[in-house]
Amino acid sequence: MMRYGILLMGAPxxxxxxxxxxxxxxxxxxxxxxxxxxxxxxxGVHNAARLAAPPQDEPHLVDGWAALAExxxxxxxxxxxxxxxxxLLDEREAARHGKQGHSVEPPFELTGLGQLVDLGLRxxxxxxxxx
Amino acid sequence: MMRYGILLMGAPxxxxxxxxxxxxxxxxxxxxxxxxxxxxxxxGVHNAARLAAPPQDEPHLVDGWAALAExxxxxxxxxxxxxxxxxLLDEREAARHGKQGHSVEPPFELTGLGQLVDLGLRxxxxxxxxx
Amino acid sequence: xxxxxxxxxxxxxxxxxxxxxxxxxxxxxxxxEDGVQGALGxxxxxxxxxxxxxxxxxxxxxxxxxxxxxxxxxVKVDVEGFVTLTEEAMRTVSWF
Amino acid sequence: xxxxxxxxxxxxxxxxxxxxxxxxxxxxxxxxEDGVQGALGxxxxxxxxxxxxxxxxxxxxxxxxxxxxxxxxxVKVDVEGFVTLTEEAMRTVSWF
Amino acid sequence: MANxxxxxxEGDLLVILRHGxxxxxxxxxxxxxxxxxxxxxxxxTLLFMGEGVTALVPGQSGGPLGQKGTAPTLEMLEMYDIDSxxxxxDALARFGLCVDGLLLPARAAGPLELSALARTHALVLxx
Amino acid sequence: MANxxxxxxEGDLLVILRHGxxxxxxxxxxxxxxxxxxxxxxxxTLLFMGEGVTALVPGQSGGPLGQKGTAPTLEMLEMYDIDSxxxxxDALARFGLCVDGLLLPARAAGPLELSALARTHALVLxx
Numbered sequence: 001m002m003r004y005g006i007l008l009m010g011a012p013x014x015x016x017x018x019x020x021x022x023x024x025x026x027x028x029x030x031x032x033x034x035x036x037x038x039x040x041x042x043x044g045v046h047n048a049a050r051l052a053a054p055p056q057d058e059p060h061l062v063d064g065w066a067a068l069a070e071x072x073x074x075x076x077x078x079x080x081x082x083x084x085x086x087x088l089l090d091e092r093e094a095a096r097h098g099k100q101g102h103s104v105e106p107p108f109e110l111t112g113l114g115q116l117v118d119l120g121l122r123x124x125x126x127x128x129x130x131x
Numbered sequence: 132m133m134r135y136g137i138l139l140m141g142a143p144x145x146x147x148x149x150x151x152x153x154x155x156x157x158x159x160x161x162x163x164x165x166x167x168x169x170x171x172x173x174x175g176v177h178n179a180a181r182l183a184a185p186p187q188d189e190p191h192l193v194d195g196w197a198a199l200a201e202x203x204x205x206x207x208x209x210x211x212x213x214x215x216x217x218x219l220l221d222e223r224e225a226a227r228h229g230k231q232g233h234s235v236e237p238p239f240e241l242t243g244l245g246q247l248v249d250l251g252l253r254x255x256x257x258x259x260x261x262x
Numbered sequence: 263x264x265x266x267x268x269x270x271x272x273x274x275x276x277x278x279x280x281x282x283x284x285x286x287x288x289x290x291x292x293x294x295e296d297g298v299q300g301a302l303g304x305x306x307x308x309x310x311x312x313x314x315x316x317x318x319x320x321x322x323x324x325x326x327x328x329x330x331x332x333x334x335x336x337v338k339v340d341v342e343g344f345v346t347l348t349e350e351a352m353r354t355v356s357w358f
Numbered sequence: 359x360x361x362x363x364x365x366x367x368x369x370x371x372x373x374x375x376x377x378x379x380x381x382x383x384x385x386x387x388x389x390x391e392d393g394v395q396g397a398l399g400x401x402x403x404x405x406x407x408x409x410x411x412x413x414x415x416x417x418x419x420x421x422x423x424x425x426x427x428x429x430x431x432x433v434k435v436d437v438e439g440f441v442t443l444t445e446e447a448m449r450t451v452s453w454f
Numbered sequence: 455m456a457n458x459x460x461x462x463x464e465g466d467l468l469v470i471l472r473h474g475x476x477x478x479x480x481x482x483x484x485x486x487x488x489x490x491x492x493x494x495x496x497x498x499t500l501l502f503m504g505e506g507v508t509a510l511v512p513g514q515s516g517g518p519l520g521q522k523g524t525a526p527t528l529e530m531l532e533m534y535d536i537d538s539x540x541x542x543x544d545a546l547a548r549f550g551l552c553v554d555g556l557l558l559p560a561r562a563a564g565p566l567e568l569s570a571l572a573r574t575h576a577l578v579l580x581x
Numbered sequence: 582m583a584n585x586x587x588x589x590x591e592g593d594l595l596v597i598l599r600h601g602x603x604x605x606x607x608x609x610x611x612x613x614x615x616x617x618x619x620x621x622x623x624x625x626t627l628l629f630m631g632e633g634v635t636a637l638v639p640g641q642s643g644g645p646l647g648q649k650g651t652a653p654t655l656e657m658l659e660m661y662d663i664d665s666x667x668x669x670x671d672a673l674a675r676f677g678l679c680v681d682g683l684l685l686p687a688r689a690a691g692p693l694e695l696s697a698l699a700r701t702h703a704l705v706l707x708x
């Protein structure tokens with residue numbers, strides 16, 4: 001059993017990175033490893049967009065990550081600086097920036113880049129999926 | 132005087148495309164041309180993200196487009212299919228998809244790809260800015 | 263005469279080859295954004311013999327500190343000049 | 359031994375050169391996503407002599423119809439094999 | 455050379471497809487633009503350049519998570535009267551492909567035709 | 582070769598920067614990761630590869646719409662004790678640059694060192 005982390009930097013739909021990462025995450029968990037967390041950075045933060053409405057006959061990545069979190073207790077950490085610039089705010093940040101409405105909700109959590117460094121150095125393996 | 136259209140396919144912040152397109156749009160209008168519309172496709176739809184909260188000392192592209200629309204009567208057309216997948220919904224689409232809240236508001240309008248073809252063939256020049 | 267617009271560095275992306283292969287004998291090529299890296303001495307050779315038809319956006323060179331490194335064969339234009347190039351061309355084609 | 363992961367086609371992006379230059383003599387290279395295009399006969403030569411250390415993700419080859427075109431020198435692995443490669447490597451480095 | 459133009463494809467819209475299936479949404483979004491233009495009665499030419507030629511490799515399938523891919527969309531082209539399909543000859547060679555083995559009937563375009571296509575179409579969109 | 586390792590840079594985190602300033606957010610976001618790691622007391626090495634070497638060209642400025650660029654961030658590196666800056670030697674040559682004329686003190690890394698760096702750092706992030 002090893003501890004894994006995933007760094008995802010590609011948006012869903014625009015690039016295959018999110019599909020690859022989710023599939024890899026499931027395989028890691030299926031092999032009995034511990035997937036400690038997924039960190040969303042760069043355009044990867046769009047994976048947390050709660051308003052995403054893909055066609056019904058296509059995979060819904062946002063829901064896919066939420067299911068992974070529930071099934072395996074994986075934390076879903078979204079870089080707050082990358083997210084705010086891209087219009088991804090949870091309720092607290094929306095209030096802080098005087099915006100009506102929010103676009104990120106649990107199990108995704110906005111967090112600092114320090115969590116990425118921590119995840120990368122704490123885990124036995126960090127695997128990056130870029131766009 | 133010529134009629135111009137712009138096709139923007141890059142997200143703000145992640146790529147320079149939106150900066151280039153906005154600057155070009157201002158220059159076109161400044162030269163006395165008629166800028167008929169800007170069409171947002173692919174990751175360009177993120178330019179319509181009303182919740183975007185970039186740092187205060189950086190350009191706010193979403194506001195920049197809205198100011199352009201007001202100053203020069205430019206229509207801001209966002210491809211609806213590309214937008215929905217990426218979590219960009221106006222109030223009507225949010226209601227249709229049973230989502231609480233919305234992420235796109237006027238002067239941006241969700242519209243079909245036919246408008247891009249129409250814009251491209253109606254204008255004397257269509258200039259594409261990709262990521 | 264068409265205007266081709268390239269925003270990727272020839273050091274990173276092969277797309278400049280596609281732009282070149284789609285260019286007619288009188289067409290012009292404008293380098294913008296990261297594409298202006300192609301105006302640097304050693305890289306400008308990627309574009310073969312486009313003398314007089316190869317342009318680079320001055321604001322993008324300038325923001326990158328590349329004005330002093332820009333090859334003499336490249337014509338520098340500002341954003342007004344960019345608009346002029348689109349006026350003079352029958353059509354524009356973007357490569358990214 | 360490190361595992362390098364490449365998701366761009368050598369026909370489009372120069373990033374494969376960066377991956378190669380960062381690889382040690384025993385390192386492995388796994389092609390995923392559009393990177394699996396590099397497993398095709400003529401393109402596989404871009405990777406020089408990695409015999410036995412060049413892998414391609416089977417699901418990505420298969421979705422693209424490229425399994426029959428995959429060069430015999432490339433080792434095909436499924437996503438389970440991908441995990442195994444990460445287990446066996448001390449560390450992974452991604453190129454995109 | 456102007457007198458030779460008639461031999462080249464002409465049309466309202468040239469859609470240049472430079473990406474393969476699955477890896478990005480470029481191919482899908484380019485095909486969507488082509489289909490919409492055709493549905494509006496416009497004459498559309500598709501040009502597959504670079505890795506875009508892999509869009510025409512037969513035997514494609516959906517992705518492992520249920521991604522649809524673009525092969526089904528390509529099969530709709532004929533229904534929309536899009537039958538002008540050109541493939542960059544150099545790219546075919548680079549990928550070891552042959553125009554006869556492709557998913558759809560297409561014609562290889564050499565350097566001279568490539569450099570003329572943007573002139574013989576009113577609008578050019580690159581994807 | 583294992584005995585030679587000591588001559589190469591070692592550290593906790595290797596950040597590989599492969600993009601120039603302004604064109605994309607990659608350089609900015611890579612530098613941010615490096616700064617945060619350094620602020621947490623980690624030993625960080627920066628490796629500028631490919632067009633990433635243009636990040637170190639002197640005389641950069643903000644963009645025309647008020648974009649900040651990355652030069653100000655680069656100037657903060659020293660404050661965070663990030664002084665291990667390596668530049669791919671081949672890329673320097675490709676861009677016609679010289680290690681002495683760069684914005685910050687850096688060392689050119691040849692092929693042998695490049696291929697060792699990922700081994701001498703606990704974590705490698707590519708941007």
